[in-house]
Amino acid sequence: MGMKAWLYAMIAVYKRNLKILRRQKQLLVTPFILPIVVLILVSTIMGGSDSWPIGLIDKSDTGASHELINSLESVHSELAPYFNVIETDSEKAQDGVKEGRLHMVITIPEDFQNTNKVYTDTYNINTDMMKNVKLRLEHGLLKEMDHRGDLQIETNLLTEKPYAVPRSAFFAGSAFLLSLMLSATIVAANLFSFDRENRTRKEILLTPVGIHAAGYGIMLASGTVAILASLPTLLLGIFAFQLDLHHLIQVYLIMIPVMIMCATIGMIIAHFLKRFHILQPIIIITFIGTFFAAGGFAGVSMLPPIARGFSTFWLFSYIFEWLNPLLHGFSTNLSSMQYLLLTLSGVLGIFLVPFIYRRELRGDINGGQ
Amino acid sequence: MLTAIRSIVEKDLKISSRNPAMLILSILVPVVFIFLYSLVAQLSFTNPVAISKGSDGVYSDQFVEMMEEMKSVDGSYFEILTTDPEKASKQYNSGKVAGLIEIPPSFDESIENGEVPKLTLSIHNMNADTTKNLQLRLSHAIYLFQEKLAPDQNISVDKGFSKFEQDVSFKWYTGIGLLVFAVLYAAMVNTGMLLAREWEDRTAKELILTSVSFSALILGKWITSFIQTFVSTLLVLAVLLFILDFPLTRMNMTFVFWLFILFLLGASIGALAASTIKKTLPIVTLSALIGISIYLISGNESSIRGFAHGGVIESIWKIAIYIPVTDITNQLRLLIITGSSSFNMMSLVMTTGLILVFGVASVYTLRKGLRLSGGQ
Numbered sequence: 001m002g003m004k005a006w007l008y009a010m011i012a013v014y015k016r017n018l019k020i021l022r023r024q025k026q027l028l029v030t031p032f033i034l035p036i037v038v039l040i041l042v043s044t045i046m047g048g049s050d051s052w053p054i055g056l057i058d059k060s061d062t063g064a065s066h067e068l069i070n071s072l073e074s075v076h077s078e079l080a081p082y083f084n085v086i087e088t089d090s091e092k093a094q095d096g097v098k099e100g101r102l103h104m105v106i107t108i109p110e111d112f113q114n115t116n117k118v119y120t121d122t123y124n125i126n127t128d129m130m131k132n133v134k135l136r137l138e139h140g141l142l143k144e145m146d147h148r149g150d151l152q153i154e155t156n157l158l159t160e161k162p163y164a165v166p167r168s169a170f171f172a173g174s175a176f177l178l179s180l181m182l183s184a185t186i187v188a189a190n191l192f193s194f195d196r197e198n199r200t201r202k203e204i205l206l207t208p209v210g211i212h213a214a215g216y217g218i219m220l221a222s223g224t225v226a227i228l229a230s231l232p233t234l235l236l237g238i239f240a241f242q243l244d245l246h247h248l249i250q251v252y253l254i255m256i257p258v259m260i261m262c263a264t265i266g267m268i269i270a271h272f273l274k275r276f277h278i279l280q281p282i283i284i285i286t287f288i289g290t291f292f293a294a295g296g297f298a299g300v301s302m303l304p305p306i307a308r309g310f311s312t313f314w315l316f317s318y319i320f321e322w323l324n325p326l327l328h329g330f331s332t333n334l335s336s337m338q339y340l341l342l343t344l345s346g347v348l349g350i351f352l353v354p355f356i357y358r359r360e361l362r363g364d365i366n367g368g369q
Numbered sequence: 370m371l372t373a374i375r376s377i378v379e380k381d382l383k384i385s386s387r388n389p390a391m392l393i394l395s396i397l398v399p400v401v402f403i404f405l406y407s408l409v410a411q412l413s414f415t416n417p418v419a420i421s422k423g424s425d426g427v428y429s430d431q432f433v434e435m436m437e438e439m440k441s442v443d444g445s446y447f448e449i450l451t452t453d454p455e456k457a458s459k460q461y462n463s464g465k466v467a468g469l470i471e472i473p474p475s476f477d478e479s480i481e482n483g484e485v486p487k488l489t490l491s492i493h494n495m496n497a498d499t500t501k502n503l504q505l506r507l508s509h510a511i512y513l514f515q516e517k518l519a520p521d522q523n524i525s526v527d528k529g530f531s532k533f534e535q536d537v538s539f540k541w542y543t544g545i546g547l548l549v550f551a552v553l554y555a556a557m558v559n560t561g562m563l564l565a566r567e568w569e570d571r572t573a574k575e576l577i578l579t580s581v582s583f584s585a586l587i588l589g590k591w592i593t594s595f596i597q598t599f600v601s602t603l604l605v606l607a608v609l610l611f612i613l614d615f616p617l618t619r620m621n622m623t624f625v626f627w628l629f630i631l632f633l634l635g636a637s638i639g640a641l642a643a644s645t646i647k648k649t650l651p652i653v654t655l656s657a658l659i660g661i662s663i664y665l666i667s668g669n670e671s672s673i674r675g676f677a678h679g680g681v682i683e684s685i686w687k688i689a690i691y692i693p694v695t696d697i698t699n700q701l702r703l704l705i706i707t708g709s710s711s712f713n714m715m716s717l718v719m720t721t722g723l724i725l726v727f728g729v730a731s732v733y734t735l736r737k738g739l740r741l742s743g744g745q
Contacts, residue, residue, distance in 0.1 A: 160493045160495070
């Protein structure tokens with residue numbers, strides 16, 4: 001069989017795969033929905049505003065207390081004030097903190113000028129919330145001490161870029177990369193498994209054309225779906241989560257060899273695990289885990305030692321580490337070595353396909369096929 | 370009916386023992402998710418940082434020691450990778466660490482002379498959260514140092530009311546949410562798959578043509594699912610104990626009862642999904658989506674409640690308070706944190722109502738949708 005026939009076969013399988021995906025919409029749920037759900041929930045719950053709602057009661061009502069309030073209200077992160085004072089009525093604030101509607105109420109007592117002391121009431125439901133409010137308060141108190149000229153140590157903050165990337169925008173960039181990797185993998189796995197589940201495997205395996213043409217057809221289809229599935233996540237990130245995109249085309253181009261490798265990995269998983277219901281959750285949980293623990297949720301350098309160790313050999317984490325800086329404008333290019341490694345991964349992905357199909361051919365065909 | 374239920378349970382257990390992939394899945398997925406998410410939990414209490422200690426003296430030693438020692442009940446605030454100026458600079462420039470604290474050479478001398486030394490905090494600020502976390506932790510260190518160095522000039526903070534005796538461990542807090550996720554997910558997947566595979570394995574017509582009612586079929590599936598979910602919950606608890614120091618000894622009968630109610634809720638959702646969709650593939654995806662969404666919304670309700678004042682977060686919080694799992698999760702947390710035996714009857718009534726609705730709906734859907742295809 002000539003190259004032309006082989007090419008026709010590949011394109012035929014590609015078109016057939018797209019048709020299958022259009023008819024079997026269940027196969028598209030994960031690639032299109034999951035990254036969006038992850039992005040919405042993580043960004044809303046964990047990437048919300050930096051302004052923490054608190055109660056602030058001024059029982060002193062003096063110049064000193066007013067200055068302290070100014071300091072507390074003016075301390076801010078790169079994006080927003082650290083505190084959002086939403087309650088100043090003592091009784092309502094106490095009720096709020098008891099019910100958990102406020103995590104902290106700061107009370108400046110009547111004798112503040114003499115005691116130099118403030119009181120806090122807390123809904124201390126977990127250390128993470130308490131760290132956020134208590135450390136913000138101390139930060140505000142330091143500012144006030146600085147105003148008074150009482151501060152013993154000053155700090156100077158130097159950031160790599162003059163602009164800040166909000167947490168939700170960081171999550172959005174990662175969710176976009178996640179959607180490309182996850183979609184390429186899971187669609188390829190599903191399509192590979194589809195022939196087994198729908199008893200059409202023998203038609204593929206008995207073709208006179210090189211059977212791996214089917215694998216490349218799957219690769220093309222999964223790449224197409226991955227790019228399409230990334231668009232809703234990308235748009236959501238831009239319009240809802242302040243994602244300020246840089247180098248988008250470059251990132252898509254860089255992701256091509258990654259998607260090729262992901263598709264091959266999907267086919268390998270499907271070859272070994274065989275059934276939809278087994279490979280689906282494994283792929284989903286692996287990628288969600290990768291997002292959370294290997295660079296998608298926070299940069300690898302901020303992760304605990306065990307996660308940093310895991311990320312050094314978990315290759316997907318390098319995608320977040322290398323491409324997030326590009327997406328957010330913290331770098332303009334990858335290094336030559338990074339380009340080389342990514343290209344090699346794509347080449348390896350292409351070369352592995354015939355081996356998968358040869359192995360698949362060796363297996364038994366049963367169950368009425 | 371009892372004989373029918375027993376037969377279904379025996380048949381399903383036999384199939385599961387021959388092909389344990391399903392059981393492994395119901396265990397593997399929550400275990401992997403819990404393991405990975407617990408890594409993220411650690412992110413909230415310990416942040417790696419490099420310190421370039423340019424000064425050598427009592428004050429700088431004390432300051433570094435303070436940064437090493439400051440912690441919450443869950444762990445240290447800082448993981449100091451190095452204090453060597455050269456290594457610190459190298460690690461920061463290579464991106465191995467997101468933050469660098471520079472203690473200037475004049476630090477000790479300045480303090481001795483009554484001057485104010487200036488620390489520099491350099492941050493790769495690609496994520497504003499990183500900047501905030503490192504900045505606030507450094508401020509905490511300075512606040513503690515200030516308290517020691519010049520107590521008279523320090524504005525001190527006294528604790529008034531706090532909901533719990535001490536701040537609740539984030540490990541425990543997360544652990545409860547993850548346990549709820551694990552039980553719900555395992556119940557949904559096990560029940561859904563046990564039911565849907567009758568269609569995929571082309572054995573549905575034998576079940577449909579039986580003279581026994583569909584309730585027996587659903588109940589039989591629930592019992593098998595319970596056995597499988599029980600096994601996976603035990604393993605999940607072992608993982609939680611190992612990774613998040615989960616206090617197993619604080620679990621009492623009320624705790625176990627609520628877990629059982631959660632199982633029934635998950636099983637009823639799984640049964641309804643399977644009797645509607647009749648395919649295993651979407652059930653797994655759906656269960657993962659529902660489980661993770663419920664974990665993020667209901668599992669974090671008591672955290673988001675405090676900052677749900679306007680915007681999308683308030684809408685999410687309002688949704689959370691209508692999901693019965695939210696209150697059950699909060700009660701489970703109370704049981705673990707305080708050891709109390711509080712019991713909210715309203716939650717039980719609401720959840721039981723939902724279980725009944727989903728259960729009846731799944732039997733109804735099975736009766737309505739008696740269509741067999743694909744040679745069955």
